[in-house]
Amino acid sequence: KQEVTQIPAALSVPEGENLVLNCSFTDSAIYNLQWFRQDPGKGLTSLLLIQSSQREQTSGRLNASLDKSSGRSTLYIAASQPGDSATYLCAGGREYGNKLVFGAGTILRVKS
Amino acid sequence: ETGVTQSPTHLIKTRGQQVTLRCSSQSGHNTVSWYQQALGQGPQFIFQYYREEENGRGNFPPRFSGLQFPNYSSELNVNALELDDSALYLCASSPGLPPEGNEQFFGPGTRLTVL
Numbered sequence: 001k002q003e004v005t006q007i008p009a010a011l012s013v014p015e016g017e018n019l020v021l022n023c024s025f026t027d028s029a030i031y032n033l034q035w036f037r038q039d040p041g042k043g044l045t046s047l048l049l050i051q052s053s054q055r056e057q058t059s060g061r062l063n064a065s066l067d068k069s070s071g072r073s074t075l076y077i078a079a080s081q082p083g084d085s086a087t088y089l090c091a092g093g094r095e096y097g098n099k100l101v102f103g104a105g106t107i108l109r110v111k112s
Numbered sequence: 113e114t115g116v117t118q119s120p121t122h123l124i125k126t127r128g129q130q131v132t133l134r135c136s137s138q139s140g141h142n143t144v145s146w147y148q149q150a151l152g153q154g155p156q157f158i159f160q161y162y163r164e165e166e167n168g169r170g171n172f173p174p175r176f177s178g179l180q181f182p183n184y185s186s187e188l189n190v191n192a193l194e195l196d197d198s199a200l201y202l203c204a205s206s207p208g209l210p211p212e213g214n215e216q217f218f219g220p221g222t223r224l225t226v227l
């Protein structure tokens with residue numbers, strides 16, 4: 001059974017700081033890993049999708065890596081801004097149907 | 113291209129009632145998945161439909177049921193509502209089953225409160 005853990009549960013940083021969010025998963029047969037952003041009371045916005053054959057993906061100030069052998073993924077945010085404040089969720093998908101298993105999320109606050 | 117939409121935005125029901133939540137997937141997306149997100153937790157997979165057939169189910173009782181229609185819309189029905197059903201319900205669509213396309217796109221959710 002796939003379990004996904006995110007550390008830290010909450011993080012508060014000053015504006016401009018680079019930061020790393022961690023995600024670990026128990027099932028190495030993961031098909032892909034997706035990072036999402038969620039603003040309070042809102043739906044999920046897909047940030048990055050890493051296929052199992054890939055090691056990392058980049059979009060703007062965001063970079064996500066995937067290491068299946070160690071069961072870990074990281075989301076790197078460069079030069080953080082107050083607008084980055086949100087909950088960040090990672091989710092692992094199995095091949096058939098890609099039903100996602102989510103972590104509980106990291107609540108990020110970037111102070112101006 | 114329109115995104116994923118859900119209705120209603122908010123809903124208040126009482127214990128024992130029945131509720132229907134609706135989702136409209138992105139055009140051309142044959143797969144829709146439903147998730148339940150309790151406060152402070154990550155979403156939990158309820159079930160998935162692919163081309164109008166159920167394609168897997170999470171650990172939810174039979175009173176949670178669904179339908180998918182040919183026009184890319186879908187429904188989540190919950191019977192005999194319980195207090196613990198209070199949550200944000202999210203639907204997600206994707207172009208198809210892997211390897212056709214597996215990135216999932218989420219709607220804004222329906223906030224259900226059961227009193």
